[in-house]
Amino acid sequence: MAKIEVATTQNVTIQYETAGFLWRFIAWLLDTSVLGLFFGIIIYVLFAFNVFKNTDSDTVIAIISGILFVIKYLYSLVIEIITNGQSIGKKIVGIIVIKLNGNSLTTSDYLIRWAYRAIDFGITLFSVGTISILMSEKNQRLGDMIANTTVIKLKPDRIVTLDDLQNLPDKEDFVPKYPQVTQYNDEEMLSLKNLLLRYQQYQNNTYADILHNTVVKIKQQMNVEEVKTDDVTFLREIISEYVILTR
Secondary structure, X not given: OOEEEEXXXXXXXXXXXXXXXXXXXXXXXXXXXXXXXHHHHHHHHHHHOOHHHOOOHHHHHHHHHHHHHHHHHHHHHHHHHHOOOOOHHHHHHOEEEEEOOOOOOOHHHHHHHHHOHHHHHHOOOOHHHHHHHHHOOOOOOHHHHHHOEEEEEOOOOOOOOHHHHHOOOOOOOOOOOOHHXXXXXXXXXXXXXXXXXXXXXXXXXXXXXXXXXXXXXXXXXXXXOOOOOOHHHHHHHHHHHHHHHHO
């Protein structure tokens, strides 16, 4: 499975696993089923109230068909804008649309992806979308390539494992060096842990610079005076203290 690295607004690089064709296809099937169920309920209600028995039933059928077509056509665009990149099917499967540069998706990004669905899955009978997802390095369909987006798998990552927690002191007996660390949240601590893992894995100047710049910024935010520990040790300490103080 392809993996990508995305730099967050805090200059932290996080690795994600992209959602391949199968995951996206399952999400599409679920979305189609949801729409089918919704349409079925509407039609059942209309028949129950004898809407189609009117003398002008052809006009009524045409209007209702047009409304259902518009709902089907706009569903993916509207639902992903409302939910920030997750249709109902994507939500169930656990995948989401993201911007490759780490920024939040804009309405224009969603519009581009939605507009190219006609080419990816419509007039080409799914061939362009399927081939591009299977062949592209980042599992992107044509609409993703134009919008600079892709679809990733969301995993229940944790900042620490149970083994990490076993040797931590009790919160009541613990005297923190950096109590200001509680101003951050789980997502930010997870970003720091991922940065440490990536630095330890590659040990290159790029990650060393990112690590140092991140530490400098955190020290400024926490109003911490110069400490004698190195950058890696400092990050490990604040992550451990965050877990202790917030668990």
